[in-house]
Amino acid sequence: MQVPHSRFRHPFDALxxxxxxxxxxxxxxxVHGHEVSxxxxxxxxxxxxxxxxxxxxxxxxxxxxxxxxPIDGH
Amino acid sequence: xxxxxxxxxxxxxxxxxxxQLGAKGFxxxxxxxxxxAGRRAEALLRGAGIRADYVPLDMAAPDMIAxxxxxxxxxxxxxxxxxxxxxxxxxxxxxxxxxxxxxxxxALAINTVGAWRMTVAALPHLLRSEAPRIVNVSSESxxxxxxxxxxxxxxxxxxxxxALTRMMASEFRGDGILVNAVCPGWTATDMGGxxxxxxxxxxxxVWAATLPDDGPTGGFFRDGKPIDW
Ligand SMILES: NC(=O)c1ccc[n+]([C@@H]2O[C@H](COP(=O)([O-])OP(=O)(O)OC[C@H]3O[C@@H](n4cnc5c(N)ncnc54)[C@H](OP(=O)(O)O)[C@@H]3O)[C@@H](O)[C@H]2O)c1
Numbered sequence: 506m507q508v509p510h511s512r513f514r515h516p517f518d519a520l521x522x523x524x525x526x527x528x529x530x531x532x533x534x535x536v537h538g539h540e541v542s543x544x545x546x547x548x549x550x551x552x553x554x555x556x557x558x559x560x561x562x563x564x565x566x567x568x569x570x571x572x573x574x575p576i577d578g579h
Numbered sequence: 580x581x582x583x584x585x586x587x588x589x590x591x592x593x594x595x596x597x598x599q600l601g602a603k604g605f606x607x608x609x610x611x612x613x614x615x616a617g618r619r620a621e622a623l624l625r626g627a628g629i630r631a632d633y634v635p636l637d638m639a640a641p642d643m644i645a646x647x648x649x650x651x652x653x654x655x656x657x658x659x660x661x662x663x664x665x666x667x668x669x670x671x672x673x674x675x676x677x678x679x680x681x682x683x684x685x686a687l688a689i690n691t692v693g694a695w696r697m698t699v700a701a702l703p704h705l706l707r708s709e710a711p712r713i714v715n716v717s718s719e720s721x722x723x724x725x726x727x728x729x730x731x732x733x734x735x736x737x738x739x740x741x742a743l744t745r746m747m748a749s750e751f752r753g754d755g756i757l758v759n760a761v762c763p764g765w766t767a768t769d770m771g772g773x774x775x776x777x778x779x780x781x782x783x784x785v786w787a788a789t790l791p792d793d794g795p796t797g798g799f800f801r802d803g804k805p806i807d808w
Contacts, residue, residue: 516623517598521777524767541626544619548590 506573508534508559508566513576516545523552530555538562580630581710582655583788584608584647586638586697587665589616591768592716594623595781596662600788601629608651608658610636610665610697638665638693639685648700658704660788663694663740664716668732669770675728683732690736695743706754713751714787715744717760717799724807741799741808748797757796759787764801 721737
């Protein structure tokens, strides 16, 4: 499951396709919301991308009873 | 578990090589000069299920190079593969007739002498490995056969690295260390500024890092195929 309308990316794919995201504002969400999303966010910011990460990650999102959907709409 | 030390492993080709070798089961020692970037790379690699440790390493600081070699031996118990990847100053704005010599000297210090120092520091550990490999990440800019007056600092640093590759291959042949120079091709990193996807550029480096015992030594390769010096 994932946050609705988000796109699922392997962290390394997210870094390697950074160039394509330059015009967007991004929020990065991982499972727990500390290390991986923070690291990806740091990389993307270095690439000049406007980027935040979701504190608490998908776990916190789900605990807050916010809506979820299957990964990438599948 | 085999171990690899990759210099400049926090972004670009170095980080992707860490990812690919980690996925092949290597314990990755990521040599990185900036502490925050180091922790970030370590978190990402570990997040991908890779055994990875960040090693503080500035290729312009000889003391750190020596310390890093000992640190990895302590952390990983040995070293099988060294990848001299860190580099600076792809100086497309310069011509050989009017260089900024501070840039020339820094390029040589990091790209060439830094890689040399790192190799010397790693050597005692590599000599204890059953399948030691050294990969010098070079560039066609450092090819004698197609040398022009552009990117003079970078080109000189890479032809120097190519020469070191030949010297090391010759010197270490009897010890079973395979030493090769690899050009990743034009790749879309900060340095490349465009080019092919990073995972594609990284593949030829991974190939040279995982050569079989009867693999080549003293060669210059792109995508696993020999190119002209
Ligand atoms: N991209 C291409 O088209 C291309 C083509 C031919 C050859 N190459 C070669 O491929 C290798 C990797 O390049 P890249 O494209 O991945 O470049 P890059 O994205 O600019 O990355 C260079 C890496 O080297 C590190 N580095 C630089 N100076 C250092 C120092 N003093 N100590 C420790 N680390 C240092 C950088 O760390 P910081 O983040 O701290 O700066 C960074 O991690 C280089 O040897 C380059 O010459 C690249």
